[in-house]
Amino acid sequence: MNSTKDPILDTYFRVGKPEINKLISAALAKGAEFADVFFEYRITSTLAFEEDQVKSARRGIIQGVGIRAIKGDQVGFAFSEDLAMEPMLEAASAAAAIAADPGARIKARAIAPVRPKNLYRIVEPATAAALPRKLDYIREANESAKGYSSKIIRVTVNFSDEIKHLAYANSDGLSWEDSQPMFIFNAVCIAEDGNRRETGYNSGGGRIGLEYFASKRKAADIARESARLAVLNLDAVEVEAGMHPIVLGNAESAVLLHEAVGHGLEADFNYKKLSNFSGRVGERVASDQCTVVDEGLFENMRGSINVDDEGNAPSSTVLIENGVLRGYMTDRISALQLGVKPSGNGRRQAYNYAPMPRMTNTYLRAGKYDPEEIIKSVERGIYAKNFIGGQVDITKGDFTFSVSECYLIEKGRVTAPLKGVTLIGNGPEVMTRVSMVGNDLKFTDGGWTCGKNGQSVPVGMGTPTVKVSEMTVGGAKVNNAD
Amino acid sequence: MQDYRNLAAELVAALKKAGADACDVYIGATTRFTTQLRLGRIEKLEQATSKGLGLRVFKNGATALTYTTDFGDRAVADLVRETMEIVKVSNPDKHNGLAPKDALGAFDGKLNLYDEALEAIPAEKKIDLVREAEDAGRAYDKRIVNSNGARWSDSRGQLTLANSDGFTGQYKTTSASYSVQLLAEADGVKHTDGWYSFNRYFDKLDAPKAVGEEAARRVVARLGGRKIKSQIAPIVLDPQVSSELVDIVFGAASGTSIFRKSSFLIDKTGEQIASPLVTILDDPTMSDGPASRPFDAEGVRSMPVTIVDKGVLKSYVCDSYSARRLGLKTTGHAVRGYSSIPGVGSTNLFMKPGATDPKEIIAGVRKGLYLTELNGFGFNEVTGDLSRGASGFWIENGEKTYPVQEITIAGNVTKMLRDIAVVGSDLNFKLGSTAAPTLLISEATIGGA
Structure with missing residues (x-):
């Protein structure tokens, strides 16, 4: 043989x-x-x-x-x-x-x-x-x-x-x-x-x-x-700090999905009951417009792998389906602990690190709305298009994102560019506030690298345009100081 | 651990022979042991020795770097040849080169970098220590419902550097650290937080009970967090956050940021950039300093540098390349690993303490925020604009009250530095190699609900 x-x-x-x-x-x-x-x-x-x-x-x-x-x-x-x-x-x-x-x-x-x-x-x-x-x-x-x-x-x-x-x-x-x-x-x-x-x-x-x-x-x-x-x-101007409706542009905004729900759905955090998603399979965790998938199978994509670092084939794993939690991303150990089939997410940075559950290409499935219709629906809000990066506390689910391209929306129109915008919130909470999902799913092209426990791996991500009814925006101006 | 001084010298000679005008060879080797316990049970044991070497050459004013973990004769000979090949693609730059000869050398004072006792300490003792820390933390409060584990890590490292100007240097370091991460729950909301201790010497680590209980106190203190309204208010920076402010100043004062025009401190030397209460130094020669070392990554002899003196920007911090770009002298701040070219980095970086007890600082605030954590990446080094996620505690009538979460802090760092109204007396290097005391900033923008 x-x-x-x-x-x-x-x-x-x-x-x-x-x-x-x-x-x-x-x-x-x-x-x-x-x-x-x-x-x-x-x-x-x-x-x-x-x-x-x-x-x-x-x-x-x-x-x-x-x-x-x-x-x-x-x-x-x-x-x-x-x-x-x-x-x-x-x-x-x-x-x-x-x-x-x-x-x-x-x-x-x-x-x-x-x-x-x-x-x-x-x-x-x-x-x-x-x-x-x-x-x-x-x-x-x-x-x-x-x-x-x-x-x-x-x-x-x-x-x-x-x-x-x-x-x-x-x-x-x-x-x-x-x-x-x-x-x-x-x-x-x-x-x-x-x-x-x-x-x-x-x-x-x-x-x-x-x-x-x-x-x-x-x-x-x-x-x-x-x-x-x-x-x-x-020419970017300062933004007012406070709660605003947010429209997240397609592709790059997927970093929000990656942080807000992706990490919390990695199975090691879940079999140890450390994640806010632990033990919640079958429960509603997002608005019914949200279907979130991790899929390592796209040709030439940054997060794709022919085989995971433990020999399991990558797959298309539905994590959240129409708002309901369906499963986690697993490596060998966490799959055995949870009694499920490995999803092909056992990844490692290099030979000098042990594998753990990691995302490959994580995306939100396209919805029914035209992106322009989504922007038109906002009287006054924020349109976030490009991001520097994000961070999440997977136990409570609180996240922070730094936005590098951002605009004001006034009366349904995108107007002035905004500077120094930070979006914060709670992942599960924000997912329930997704009120419109666009029909324009797009994957990022750039070099997103995901860090976890000191290991970096390349990842892909994608999202259509999304409206979140309300999110906290950090900025240098305040409207109503008291 | 093998002594790589001969290998380094041989490779310098081989590169010269292959046609390099100048070169240096950087060899790093580390033996590390880590273990992780969770709920009293060992989850992971890891032990390994790793090594790597980097060859940096200069030829006709251009530079190239190659590196490998394969120290075999054939692999290294191939690498020497390859280095001389790829340097042909690089363009000449008159600022390239080794550090000036007169700056080369090793600080000869006592730095206490190596704990001779560490190697002999058995794994069981380390495992027992983190177990005790996790147990102490879990027993501290009944609201602690889970553990994200207790981790131990120690390492023994050796750095060898040789260059074609006759410098050969080597130093060995040890480090030991452990941490505990706990989960607490109240009203259906879970929080996580932890605590740690690190030192070059095993017997100078904080006691496991103290570390475990501090982790517990911190996570329990987060329970019952609230959002607050957007407002402008005074903020007290916990040393964990004030040290980040010091890192920001160092980054903006780095010669690389200055010549790249990506700093808010361009053309500011000699100017008042912060409150007169602020003095910032970087001192690689501190005995027992967590980042002390006898020479920098270019072989430049270590020396202390005053960056900000009573609010006045005194000196940029440079490696030899950025120094030449700016017409300055290297301050001995080159850092690198075997796989990277030198850049500018800090050693023991700190803000000098003031006279005020941190408790008094809090007592002096009627309404304000005690800031313990900044999240996210919202900092524009070109403009100094900062916009970060944050959490901490609300101060009412001079006392810390409820925890505050899901807020942001925004503003310009140049203004924050000028708005430093009180500097605390509480400076230590327990949290890392960058340290600063508790600070009061007279006002900042808090974003909330």
Whole structure:
């Protein structure tokens, strides 16, 4: 049965099935019920362009193996960057220490590969491209941003790409290999007008090659969008703090969904009863217009994966259906604890971190309203379009979002740009106040990275235009001081 | 742990031989042990030694960096070759280069960076310690209904830096820390909060009972939170928040932010930027400081720097690149990891304490907000505009009353700094390497219902 070739294992790690079996057996030696090994060889490259010059070129090669032993919900974990057998066996023994019951021995099963389907079909891999080829896109972006307005005084363009060659095997006998590509192209612009200076940011990319720039978005367009945001905010005015109706623009506003409900629906928080959504499957947790899905299956999308970092296939998981909580995103441990099938959300930043439940591409399904109709329905409110980022306390559900593109809505029309707007609220509460969902579902293109317990993973997200009847807006002005 | 000084020197020589005009080699190695308990049971044990090296070269005025975790002869030889290849893509910049030779060296005073005893402390003792902390926290109040766990982490690190101007330096550090995170519930609403202790020395950590009970006090204090109306009011900044204000000043005074024009402190040296009560220093040479070190990431000898003196901006903080850009001297504030080029970063950064007891500060406020937490990313470093989520306690007639949640704080940091009316006497480095006392800001905009 061992005739199948393992090209990644052979090329990058020079270890074979017998060695891997030895490592898994060592990790199981003290009585763990499950063990896995995760080999990673990552090639990264960054070009930083500023003041019309390549300021620095950077390239890295990171290799290592992470070894995990599990007993119930207890995890022993160790890793080694040295891929010689001795240090790897040491790591396996360190991981094994989580279990202290050498009597109850589980044997590693014969390893058989799974062949995941390929979601990242690529024409021209960024990591293999010659640096001058990437420079062409950088220069195009730089010129485009500078040409947008004479108010643009500084442009920075970064091209970062990586490829992760992964090889995995576990004690259930499952093995897989995957090569995960990724690139991010971003432009930061500073605009100046008199004493005012504002920053703009935009990015693009995904698990795709350089064909992105021809088929999806031009480098110049990413830079122009960054320049537009910087110039726009030069004229932005202060907003009144207080409760306002909010219209959230499509695509980028999905960061709100990610924070307000996404994290709270990761199963580790739920089997430990730490989330405000714990034990509430079947209950109404959002307005009936809300259907929230996590789906790792979209081709070339930033949060997509052919296989999760524990060997489970990604899936389309309905988290909330017409306002009713349907389920959680799980990894192996949390699925076992909750008695459900793993949803393919076991992800890790790299070999030196253990997997946990993480989002892939999380989105709100399209509703019935025309986006213009949604804006027209607001007498006086806020239209939030682009975000810097967000944060959530998953226990109480309170979130904070910082908005980078925001406007006032007056009498159903979008008017003045607003500066320094922060949206705060309680996730579950806000979800019940979703009063209109648009028909214009769109996914983000930029490089959102999600942080949890010190691990960062790339994610995708999407949303149609959404109206929330009321949300707290932070701003520098007050209307009715008392 | 292996001594990488020879490897660093060999790689400097190899890069020179391959054609580098100048170069440095940065090697980091860390051995870490972490464990997590929850409800008294071990959830996770983790142990590993990790390492990485970075090669930075300068050639014809251009620079490039490569890095790897593979220290094998072949991998490293390939990397040297590759570094000289990719530097060809970089453009020359006359400000590039190593730090000036006369600034290189190591601070020779005692820094107390390494706890020799740490390595021998058995895992069981660490596990017992966090178990005791979690138990103490859970037993503190019956409204504590769950735990998000107690975490232990300790590490021993070694940093080696060598450059082609003859600098070779190395130092070792230890650190130990643990934390407890608890859940409390009242009236169907759950809250979470926690507490922690960290130190370079194991036996200087706070006692587990104290840490567990502080976590419990903090989470219970959040129960019964209310929203308040939008208003302008005085705010008292807890040291957890005032230290963020000090970080903001450091970021705006960093040479990188200045030459990139993304700072509200451009052209402000010598000017009054804050209340005369405010003096801010960064001192990497503090004995027992959590971020002390003998030299910076470019091998520049550590020295204390006064950034703000009695409200007047005295000095920007620079690495050698930003210093050359601005026509200044490096202040020894280069920071990096093996996979990154140097940037500007703080060490032991603090605001000098004043004379007022923090209790007196609160007692002097008739109606106002005691601010314990800021959330979100709403800060524009170009303008100083700040708009953040916040929580804390409402002050009535000089006393902290009910907790306040789901509010925002907004305003411009330049105004907040000038509006600092009282500086507390309570400075310590228990919360992190940036520290500041309790502060009273005469007025700020609070966004609420």
